[in-house]
Amino acid sequence: MSTLQEAIRQRRTYYTISKESPVADQELIHLIETALMHTPSAFNMQSARLVLLLGKNHDLFWENTLKMLKPLVPEERVSATEEKIAGFAAGYGTILFFDDTKTVQKYARQFKLYQDNFPIWAQQANGMLQSNIWMLLEDAGLGASLQHYNPVIDDSVHKIWDIPEDWQLIAQMPFGKPTALPGDKEFMPIEKRIKVFGK
DSSP states (O other), rough: OOOHHHHHOOOOOOOOEEESSSSOHHHHHHHHHHHHHHSGGGGGGOOOEEEEEEEEHHHHHHHHHHHGGGGGSSSSGGHHHHHHHHHHHHSSEEEEEEEEEHHHHHHEEEEHGGGGGGGHHHHHHHHHHHHHHHHHHHHTTTEEOBBBOTTTTTTHHHHTOOTTTTTTEEEEEEEESSSSSSOOOOOOGGGGGGOOOOO
């Protein structure tokens, strides 16, 4: 089995992580930049944008997320929400995934025949980027999960980190050294998900 196949098989969702990293920050940045540069996108529009939050910025992100969520969560769910957010905050860092809507709109104007598809293609490319980074983190000994607290947190994130207004927040990926194994994963029978037609 190839290394890539192993990476795809081994990538899992980790909710129990610590503020440790088996790799130095520069190596971490290199892995993320490699994925960002080499993940494909339709018409090579390269609309994906990333923000890497480490240290106090990582902590601030999850403090802010909880602050934004609390008024919206039913009272009986506040404790569970606090516990969940604390688990993400316990990690080493967080990657914020954005899409530059200005770039997407530019390509839509340029190629009018396909203009309605560019936002869809941008989301697909962002999804591929998320998967590539997730596998690279896993391969480096880091556990991660993919979260979606947008649009609740969008305005505050843009304000705190001075994010360009054209950058649309897509997802958040907290990561750190795993402190527990992930739970068992259930799979739908593969024959229900693929059809093969021979030559």
